[in-house]
Amino acid sequence: MPRRRTSAKDCVPQQKEIKVAIYIRVSTTHQIDRDSIPMQKKDLMTYCEFILNTDNYVIFEDAGYSGKNTVRPAYQKMMDRVRNDEFTHILVWKIDRISRNLLDFASMYQELKKLGVVFISKNEQFDTGTAIGEAMLKIILVFAELERNMTSERVTATMISRASNGQWNGGRIPFGYSYDSNTSTFSVREDEAAICRKLRDLYLENKSLVYTARALNAEGFKTRAGVDWTPPAVWIIASSPFYAGIYRYNRYKGTVGRTINSENEWVVIPDHHPAIFSLAEHEAMKSLLKTNSRNIENPVGRLHTTSNVHIFQGIAYCGKCKSRLTSSPGRKSSTGFRASNYSCPLRRKSKKCNNKTINDIVLGEFVINYILNMLNAKKMFSKIKTPDELQKQLLCGSTFSDIDHIDTDGLNEYYNLLSRYSSDNSFIFAKRPQKKKAAVSKELASLRKEKERQERAMTRLQDLYLYSENAMSEKDFIIRKEDISYRLKEINHKLGVLSDDSDSFLSDEEFIKQASHFLIQSELKNKKYIYFKNLVNTVSPEILKSYIDTILDSVYITDSKVTSIVFKNGLTHNFIYK
Structure with a gap:
């Protein structure tokens, strides 16, 4: 029986335009029938157009990834953009395309419920915009919770019984x-x-x-x-x-x-x-x-804990000894905001480093406004004629008044990047007059050229695996993919990227897109300066951290000043102070 076309739209605000994330996962089983891949894609696109009445959709594909967990690059990118409030619906061919792990699916669905995103499985006719679809998924979640609780109880009872008999239940062997x-x-x-x-x-x-x-x-x-x-x-x-x-x-x-x-x-x-x-x-x-104990309510034998979200935790580094800075909560302000302090561990442990501590107010104001200036430079790039004019835009604002200049290679690199990918209104890479490239060092230019070559190779490999009439085995695909990923990892490390997760590296094109898909775009739109204290009172720290982690690889601080920012695509901006 045909379904009511408006049912999926009923559960989202009418004033909000429908935008669908189509997710397709290709596994060994589905790779056997190669015709099923374009067929699934075409079918889901048709579903969007004729059932959801929209052609506003984005397709996410994971090639050669198992459904046993959700550690898949396209899936993670999709969920990041879902959390950024970009989509109202997620559409899949079958539920097992998301995950074969019931608990993983249950966790994802609970998150979608909180975000107000509709989940649709076309093959099983699960549409959480309808009463029956919602009921069926709730039944799944009930059994998932029952499975989890029963397993937990059995394991706990067994471990307690072993401990009571003097048996060690495993774990890290204590020092000594x-x-x-x-x-x-x-x-x-x-x-x-x-x-x-x-x-x-x-x-x-x-x-x-x-x-x-x-x-x-x-x-x-x-x-x-x-x-x-x-x-x-x-x-x-x-x-x-x-x-x-x-x-x-x-x-x-x-x-x-x-x-x-x-x-x-x-x-x-x-x-x-x-x-x-x-x-x-x-x-x-x-x-x-x-x-x-610093907190008399803190139970004896329990480490001091904090619920603070340290926005720059994991990416802030000491500019003197290159150690990763440790994070700790600072004093609470009158508005209720508690800034984080970032300090060099060698200073606290042994005084081998004398780098000063920096807090979120100083670090956040610098980083957020520098990103804002980068976005504004992208918007007005058609009016920027030289790297010097770009530098003037990037250093706009009182926060950057004591900076003399940006390192030439990093500045020229960003100028060339905007020349290739920037557009005033969107990412439509149509042919347009090309600006003269700015000069960068031969070594950096060579690394950039090789990075682009490997990124193109990765794209061609995935297209060949998915759509070529001459079938490529999954084994060959994985071997070639790992080889390209390894080369990209080496290049990114040479460019200064510290992350060891090859899936977290961004291509230059993806970096430009991610930087513009700012979750808090409404807070930045048409603004020339952002006061960090005001920003954290309107946007949750979790959202800020998620965005910062998406595009930044590392930030180096020397004597409470930001001296270098390394982005996920390997772009590095070094700041030389007056």
Whole structure:
């Protein structure tokens, strides 16, 4: 029976134009019938035009990816754009094109519900814009939740039973110990145990986690991973009863949030293994940790936690020693915003670096306004005639008043990039008068040329795999794809990109698109300057972080000043101050 054409539109606001994300995943099974690929695409496009009454759609394809999980580049890009409020519907051929994992699908659907996005599976006639489609998916979610809860209960009961019998339930072997899997027993590692005893003496004497970490590093002691000691690493040993020979299990509830169970639910077995500390020493350190706790409501033996979202966490680096900066919450302002502080770990651990701390207000204002200037430069690029004029636009605003200039290679690179891909209104790459290319170093120009060549090779390979009449085996496709991905990874690393995830690298064309698909475009539209404090009061930190992570690879800071920004496509802008 034909379905009512307006049903899918009923569940979205009438004033909002329908835009559909069509998702197609090609697996080994579907690769056998090669004609099914264009047929599916054509069928879903027809569904959009005649059932949803729209030709406003974008197609996302993953070639050669399994449905066992959602770690797929096109799927992740689609979901990022869905979270950016670009689509009202997701349309698939069958539910298993999204995922064969029921729990993954349930998680995705719950997110779509929160975002107000309609999910449609054409083959199974699941349309969450209709009552029956919504009901069927809710049944799936009920059984998914039941499966998850029953599995969790069985695993928990088994692990508690093992712990009660003195059996170790696995995990990282504590520093200072070795574990024999054949006899299921622990023994003391004297080389590491000596460091544990030194740590104990230092902490009991000085009563400071920070001082203890610095003293251990000053004497050249390293953790098992061969890195410097940190206050949290000292805390783990100073607070753990394991070093007093006590095996404790089931203290925490779950793995997310780490809430503490009531003590009568704990499994505690004394004299379980050889002790490095005496029970009296353990109790003395535990008492000191409680006294020194920054939050008296924080349970004893639990690290200080924060719900803050650190917008630049993971991409902020020290401009002096190149270490990744650590993030910590700062003071709360009168508006309720709590800025994050970013500091060099070597300064806190051992004072080997003297780089100053920077906070979100300074860092965010610089980065957001620089991106804003880049977007404005793209819009008005037809009026920009030279790299010097582009630099004037990029450094527009009081935030950049103490910058003398941008490194020539990075500036000229962006000028050439806009010459190729920029358009005043859209990304329609029609032929138009080409501006004279700006000069960049031979090495950089060679890397850029090779990057573009490999990106074209990747596109041709995917088209060949999907649409060529001469079938390519999945094995050949994967081998060639990995080879191109490896070459792109090497090129991007030479360009300064630190990310190890090859799927996170952006082509130059995709970089321009991503930069313009700013989730908070409404906040930036027609503005010449953004006050970061005002921005974080209107846009959630999660949204800001998601966008920043999408286009930026790393930001280098020296003495509270941004000295370099590396974008996901390898474009690097170095700032030279007056």
